[in-house]
Amino acid sequence: MPLSDAELKSRAAAVLDENWRDGYTLPSARLYPFQWNWDAGFIAIGWGHHRPERALEEVRSLFRAQWRTGLVPHIAFHRPDPHYFPGPEIWRVERSPNAPTRVRTSGITQPPVFGFALERLAASPAGHLPEWKPFLAEILPKVAAFHRYLYHYRDPQGEGLVYVQHNWEAGTDNSPTWDPILDAIQSDRFRDVAALRQDVKRVAAGHRPPDAHYQRYLHLVDLFAELNYDDREIAAQSPFLVQDVLFNSMLVRSHQGLARLGRTVGLEFRDLEELNARTVAAINRKLWDPARRFYVAYDLRNERPLPVRTSSGFMPLFAGICPPERAAALAEHLEHAFVRGPDWRLCPSTAVDEPGFDPRRYWRGPVWVNLNWMLGHGLRRAGRDALAARVRADTLDLVRTSGMYEYFDPRPPDGGTAGLGADRFSWTASLCLDWLANPAPL
């Protein structure tokens, strides 16, 4: 029996409670036993409706792991846990003079989420806490420092577009977008990841990336450690430098939240205003593919577009920066290239006619709740309310019938579960809570 709204809310709240660890929330107790960066932003939004004080703690905990350069790491290893690979001993971030000493971290980042996560929180009970404004005055400058880090270190040609140096930074770990770059990496020093991986012991290997790709993910991490996490050296030497649509669109949306909230506490970030305007223009100039009529990533190392249509390509809608004819083209894609029929669930992470599409493997086809939540808000921003309602209904329906999974099979129901990866996944719970509690667009 599908869950009612009330049941869904109480199950979602229970997942958050269960994954809470005295100051921060695990994405999944089974697969991800630390605090993750963009997860923390999405998770804080849910806490805002359930236990608002924890939203503030969640955000503070992550920013305790911020680097001297402003980088916010993708994992904060607050407490040791041997059941995870790659752990701090692989990352070796102590090789960088910029890494924090009070908490161990990874050495890469994830998409910018805090400007808009805080904006959403402001509209929840968290925004009515007596310490809300002092909290904003403390955190917003740290969010701004992260955005400045990106512009300073990740935009070598001053284009307004920042690059990701690892597929894990893009958030969409094994999207087929990265295949040509990863496949071209050759080495006789690949680690024996089959022996080291923990994820495939905990969930079905067919739902996760294969070893051949995992070796290359680790190869990049080893390279960064060898280069002491020096961004200039990485920019000069790494094979993976990508200007991604999702990352840059979220940077724009996060900036909008940062600027608006800053005004409520008398803070201005003028330097970022100008940089943000350049990002908006550059996304529309460089990442729009006129032949496909879709936004695609750009491989800065090899100077070529990476023309795979994925759900990341819709995110300029979330940033509110698409001219109307482009928004129309995106809506057209969503209704036709991302489904094979009316019973398919929006929004697969990869277009169904892409050769890399796989409905069960991680970011190569399954539906993800965080992307859907941003897509739903983006469609509303573009005035496409009916399509936005469909994205919301499809998402909640998947969760009602299958549970709080990490990702979902987009194909029509066949009697089995559509839930994939980790169960009791925190951002799935958190964003369902937000969708049920706050009907306002973001």
Ligand code: GLC
């Ligand atoms: C996976 C996802 C990534 C997420 C992490 C923790 O690696 O691909 O986006 O942040 O899990 O949930």
